[in-house]
Amino acid sequence: MRNLGYAENTIAGYVSGLNIVSKHYGKDIYQIDDLKEIEQIHRDYASRDGELKNIGGSNTTNLRGGITQWLRFRTQPQQTPTPHMSKETTEYAMSKLPLNQILFGPPGTGKTYETIRAALEILVPEAVIEYDRVLGESKSLQQRNDARENLKTRFDEECNNHRIKFVTFHQSFSYEDFVEGLRAKTDNASGQIRYEVVDGVFKQLCDLASVQVTAINEAPVSLAGRTVWKMSLGSPARSDAGIYDECIEQNCIRLGYGDVIDFTGCKTRADIQNRFEAASFVLSSTRDYSLTSVTAFVTKMKPGDIVVVSEGNSKFRAIGEITGDYFFSPHPSNDDGYAQTRPVKWLRLYAPSLPSNELLEGDFTQQTLYELSPPKLDKDKLTALLRPADAEQQAGISNGARVLIIDEINRGNISRIFGELITLIEPSKRGGASEQLAVTLPYSKTSFKVPDNVYLIGTMNTADRSLAGLDLALRRRFSFKEMPPKPELLDKVSVGDVNIGSLLRIINQRITVLLDRDHCIGHAYFMPLEQTPELALLSEIFQQKIIPLLQEYFFEDWERIRWVLNDQNKSNTTYQFIVRDESLNLGKLFGQDIKVADRPVWRLNEFAFGKLEAYQSVIKGAVTNIQPPIEAAESTGTTE
Structure with a gap:
């Protein structure tokens, strides 16, 4: 049933929310036939200042979403439920939105305008229900305009939270823009050009939708007075790839610089330099990065600071809190590094890694260790990532659906843009489906599948290309919703x-x-x-x-x-x-x-x-x- 629309995790969350409402309300909501009573329950529990305030520790998103979807289902004539409707039928009702849809029609029929509603219908259904209610009761143009403005504001919030992405297809748009490709980048520290595999807009969204918080610990309430550090712990492409897993298991961070020299007791950069010289370690200059990184690690880091562990320059995979002072601990299998150690409490672990734009304005640099600060660091985003987790997150459930809006989908070269992923977007081939498929991407050589909570909403101008001329592979995989002119x-x-x-x-x-x-x-x-x-x-x-x-x-x-x-x-x-x-x-x-x-x-x-x-x-x-x-x-x- 998840292949019909909502992701399985989303459905499970909504059903869980309905069960909580039923328990708190004192009556099984599935067996209530009186629509007025259901509407009253919706008003009581879906509003931010309603009965939710009396339900402690629950996921309010699932509560509101569950009761909103149930009300919407019960008020649709074509799906009027019978008494004592089963939870399986409830799941069917909540999964009716298509994973892939195209809004098509002549110019000026509001296709792009409608994508806002369609996206929020997936992500924040209660906002759409409230919008429809206001439109139905409005008596003036100003009231309708205000309702639309509120809906657009909510849409913008979801875009800012990276739950919605918008892209326009054109003849120059390619696989490298959509999935992944090589990009030349200049390193800010060295000034040298390097080539990296960069994710396209679709892969970024799929990665976000696939991310699971695999470990959660209580995080600091405030970041005030805490320094935030970026640190690399080995590289998946190098021989030190196992360092990250070891650090996670041992609740510590290890610095690769500093050889096997013990810097215990050092208080200043000069102390660190003297230890290097005493061990006959040759520094290229007083600005040698070995000296700089060890100085930061030993003398500047302090308990309570936050450390963000990067994966490459465009992703991060863990957030931790420094819990103690520096100590020397030679690595058992590395004779010339990773002996500099600090204890850490891991606050968040992400699999797969999150993109850097979930935390920064831009990418990380190649330096192993350095301080992150505004405006590069967005502290609001970091605070949001460290907010107390709900029960669903603690259980490892994905962080929610994502929507990609593709404007003018028929103007792009579909085969060139989607490539092998044209098969993977089918509901039955999505991750978690009974016939799920994965492919090896050509540039990164990594395995990739499309999650079942990524929704595609396309728009198509029929005057530009009729449905008969649309790519047949695309037609088979998308539902089509006509947007005709509405002179009424x-x-x-x-x-x-x-x-x-x-x-x-x-x-x-x-x-x-x-x-x-x-x-x-x-x-x-x-x-x-x-x-x-x-x-x-x-x-x-x-x-x-x-x-x-x-x-x-x-x-x-x-x-x-x-x-x-x-x-x-x-x-x-x-x-x-x-x-x-x-x-x-x-x-x-x-x-x-x-x-x-x-x-x-x-x-x-x-x-x-x-x-x-x-x-x-x-x-x-x-x-x-x-x-x-x-x-x-x-x-x-x-x-x-």
Whole structure:
């Protein structure tokens, strides 16, 4: 059932939340048939200041999400539950959202606009329910605008928390941008160029969705007075790869510099240098990094400081708290390093590693040990990572769903962008599914699978490419939701005597007959008139949006554009948007000896765009089932 939408962990969390609500409420919520009672429970338990304050130690996200999803399920007529509905049926109701979906429709139908709602419907369903409630009860445009603004604010919060990513496909977009590729980077310390495997936007999101907190210990309440250090503990690609696992097991950190010299008792950089010299260790200069790193490790680190363990330059895999002073402890299998040691309490361990942008503005540097500080370090992010964990995290459950919004998905080269991952995004091939698959990525040579809590939401402009021409591999793996024009949203909007809903409706009917429904005009172009129903704005919309769009649709076949605007039936040419250009004299242009076919040449009549009568005449005398004149197919340039 998880393949139908919500991740298995998310479903389990919601069901757990519903069980907690049932226990606290004193009645099995699955057996309540009265929708009013369920709505009251939702108000009591889904609000931040409701009954949740009396439930200690519970995961409020699962409580709110569970009761919100249950209310949504019970209020949908097509899925009205029977009494004593099983928990299995509940899981089905909560997993109905598709993992991969594409919103398709003509230009201006609100596809990108709708992605905000679709993403929050997955991540914060209670926000969408509240939005719908306000829209249903709103009596003014301002109330609707405020509701939308609140929804957008919540969307921005999820983006800032890296739970939503947005990308636009185009012809230059590639596998290296989407999955992974080599990138040249300059090391800030050495100034040298190096090539690294860098994760693309999709792999970053999948890694975030896959991350599990494998160990959690109580963290400091405040970071005030604590220094934050970045430290490397071996490298997965080198012979010292096992150092990290040893340090985790032994609750310590080890520094590779300093050879096997005991620096106990050293208080200053000069003391450290003297110990090096006493052991006949040759330093290249007083700025030698061995001297710098050991000095920091022995004399500057102090109990209570925070250490972030990096993995490469773009990820980190652990956060710990220094719990004691430096001590010398030779490594049993390393004769020339890793003898410098400090005890650590590991606060958070992540598998796989988290990307550096979950903590920093940018990447780590190659230095083994250095201090992290603002603005490079985002202390708010670090504080969020160290917040007290809930029961689900302690059980090793993933940190939640992620959404990738792909705008203009049909404009990219799907095979080039997705590569082998086009198979892995299928619900049945996702990680955790019965037929899960993993591939070895070409650059990093690591095993990779797509988690079952990563959702893809694409948008597609049907005027740009119809569904029939879409990549078949993509069509098989995505659900499609049509976003048609909605002139009914404009039925209450009028400019003078011109009803904008009727105007858009008849224009689209004519386009459907002359061309097809994929090339209709969306309502979004006219939505500004809801706020400012003025002729000047209507004129601007027509001149800057509608006419250029029609030119593109009809390849500048001006006569067909005239039919769309009903110009051929306007007896007064003053109100025709497109008129013949009578100023052209073929004899004067080419001479009498050149025979040029006398065909009509058209021009825009700017005067008409400022007259209400011109727009009224688009609607007047309109017939819903318009048939194009015979001349349309012959492009003779005449009208009936």
